[in-house]
Amino acid sequence: MADATPLWRALFDDALRKYGPVNLAAKLGYNNHTLVSRINGGHVAASKIFQRRVIDRLHVVAECPVSGLEQPRSECKRLALCPAPTHNPLAMRFWKACQTCTHKPEKES
Known part of the structure; x- marks a missing residue:
C-alpha cells in the first residue's frame, strides 16, 4: 500500500x-x-x-456555512475560538453558527 x-x-x-x-x-x-x-x-x-x-x-473551507464564501482555516479558527463577541450582534450570529459548524477547528493545547 x-x-x-x-x-x-x-x-x-x-x-x-x-x-x-x-x-x-x-x-x-x-x-x-x-x-x-x-x-x-x-x-x-x-x-x-x-x-x-x-x-x-x-487549507480553505470551500464554502463557509455562515457566509457562503471560501474561508481559510485561520479565519475559521479566529472566529470560532475567540470569546463570544457580545458587543456586536452580527459577529455574535457568526460566532454562534461557528460553535456548531462541522469545520470548527479544535483548540490547541
Whole structure:
C-alpha cells in the first residue's frame, strides 16, 4: 500500500508549484524563503508549528456555512475560538453558527 501524503505536505507542494518559494514564504508569514526552500529540499524536517501554519494559512473551507464564501482555516479558527463577541450582534450570529459548524477547528493545547 502507498502511504497517504499528509494534508500539510499536499497543501505545501501545491502552493509551492503555484506561488514559488518566495511568495509562499510571504503567504505563510515568513520574511525569508530559506525555511520553505530547506523543507522543500528535505534539508530540514517541518516542525509541528510549521505544519500547523501551512494548514491554517493554505487549507480553505470551500464554502463557509455562515457566509457562503471560501474561508481559510485561520479565519475559521479566529472566529470560532475567540470569546463570544457580545458587543456586536452580527459577529455574535457568526460566532454562534461557528460553535456548531462541522469545520470548527479544535483548540490547541
